[in-house]
Amino acid sequence: MRAQPVLEVRGIRKEFPGVVALDGVDFRLFPGEVHALMGENGAGKSTLIKVLTGVYESDGGEVSLAGQTVRIGGPLEAQQAGISTVYQEVNLCPNLSVAENIFIGREPRRFGLIHWAELRRRAAASVAALDLDIDVTAPLNSHSIAVQQLVAIVRAVDVQAKVLILDEPTSSLDRDEVRQLFTVLRRLRDQGVAILFVSHFLDQIYEICDRLTILRGGRQEGEYLTSELNQTQLVAQMIGGELTGLAELADATRTEPTGTSFLRAEGLGRRGAVEPYDLAIRPGEVVGLAGLLGSGRTEAARLLFGADQSDQGTVKIDGAVTALRSPRSAIGHGIAFCSENRKTEGLVGELTVRENIVLALQAARGWTRPLSRAAQDELAIRWIRALDIRPNNPEALIRNLSGGNQQKVLLARWLITDPKLLILDEPTRGIDIGAKTQIQKLVAKLAGDGMSVLFISAELEEVLRLSHRVGVLRDHRLVAELRNDGTLTPERIMSTIASGATS
């Protein structure tokens, strides 16, 4: 059946300054299959897609199409070679008609002018070929996002695509729309198109995909038939199999703090971001949030900080219903939030370490009540020493510090405001092991002193080591809340992530 892959990639390597994004990745795609590319954010999925579509030039390895080695020099060449891509955000012109969008850049012409009747006729034919019922003369933005997504696919396939790459096509679609999309995909598959499908939704992968390739940290972890690998095994492969050496987690057995909650979320949710969830955090308690990247962990946390507005449910702080309209009001209630995106949402790169440290405190005071320079220096020096920030120069520009030290500066920024609840989103991602251990110790100590901590991390070992309870998210839903009573293991969390059931 499988004579020859339509697309084959061998030993692809791609480096960015300081990072190896793809390290000798192999990948095969056969005609007439839907193939899932799996991996967490940062595993190299997007980079691989961009190499295949010619957006990036690879630093090594080779790509062959139907057995012939090719060099894909750019997106246009990729398209001419039969590789079409539909990106997560619909990449079309919303103000043009559906027909114009399908043929933009390659309109049928007559006497040098666009042959409109022919264009509409052919567009209608392309749409009908996929059993879709779309008015091709209507502007694109008069259709739903799902239909726009389908139009993008029609356009992609219409250029005689042999390979169709779909990057997170379902993230903004509801259940029925996903079904409609899958019907189209199956039809295309039966016509012999090879489809590469990227999604965070495990159930969808199992519904539509025949085979899957797993990437982790820029390396290929394996290629499986979907029927051969159950969801737990898949999640384990994506997160990393190093589940040994967990014996040291004996100290995870800890006494759960008692007393009334500092913060309690009841039915808190936001459409399209996270389904309504309940969560309570007591003083001195560390609550972990586990789940794959993109499962809604960050979205859940942002609601508690007022960074996004919830559209349902309430937050109670010390028992009183409180509207968290903005980060500023959350800060006023003693809540602090370290974003997972240090560079874009945390640091002000061209300011110094000192200025970054005092920023939250100064913002709370307002511009008319400045901290004196002496007070700033004192705070900066104290926290640089306490958190072992290097270099220990408060006047260094923060963008020149390493990731771990930048993270410590952000921690210091919030700790000087003396928060009651500290929300840490991936505080240890991408930082070296030394800084990581220091941050973990600090979190444990802060909780010991009575601070509430919401700790989000993709590393289950870390979540287990620190948390009293672990909330598990899957597909934007808080599916379980597990007590870390000494019997909780990464495997159990993983199987909860995979199955979505409370085990």
Next chain:
Amino acid sequence: MKLVTGHRLFWPAVVLIALLLANLAFTPDFFAIRLRDGHLYGSLIDILHFGSPLILVALGMTLVIATGGIDLSVGSTVAIAAALACLHISESDDPGSVGTVLTAVAIALGVALLLGAANGVLVARIGVQPIIATLILMVAGRGVAQLITDGQIITVTSEPFKLIGGGYWLTVPFSILLAAAVVLFASMLTRRTALGLLLESVGGNPVASRLVGIRAAGLIGLVYVVSALCAALAGLMISSNVSAADGNNAGLWIELDAILAVVVGGTSLNGGRFSLGGTVLGALVIQTLSTTVYTIGIPPETTLVFKAVVVIAVCLVQSPVFRAKAARRKSGARHGNRPVASKKLEVGA
């Protein structure tokens, strides 16, 4: 050495000194300052005197640019302030009295405050892009100024008003003292309070600033008000110096010179870190350029080209990326095949 060349003000200062020395080569007594009738005279004094309005406008512009915005309406604000003040004085029964002039100044500043607040609301509350929001007033403001002056040039004869832009105080042109006072006030306002830090944070990373709880809207509104007030003061200076308000030409294109001054002074158009000292140097560079054009006898029709060339040179010499490239070219192609990170030039457009 590195400490000196690495300082933010190093390159603007080098350029200014180079320009002044170039003038000295053409005009041997360029640096001479004479005391005549109790007034100081000389080319350097002229540069400061004629540069004062630009310094004021550029100061306000610096704060706006620090937030990542831009204020194109300052030229129109100059014209409106000038028109209002001159109209009030010319229609008053006693144009020479100090009271009349103070009222005129108050009217001009009061209206400028409203204009700045309108810009601020458009940008910070309604979310209009700064370049569009201020373009509205830039275009409409000229018309408003014309309406105020009824399309005429209003001339005034008022000794106290003449002082602001054309008079002397303690042997020094009053406008220089006024500009210096505003520079001092602005640097106190930004560096002795936390305003400077918070502005730099908002301009440097708006998302992060929101997440640390900075109320950006109020700060952004404030800088547009400050910018309009600075422009109004400049308008008073300009009209006072010529004892007339010309709705058509007062402050024409001064917004562009001000933006240039800010950029030459080393503040990035992307927002964030700003330097008031750099802006003052930048404004002086621009003014010195104008003076140079006359002293070395460049034909008037090529004046703008000459200015453009100097400004490009200044921007390039300040850009770390450009300097790194130039240095690499000089040291040979040893690191030649390393791709250059696609970092934006720090000085922006």
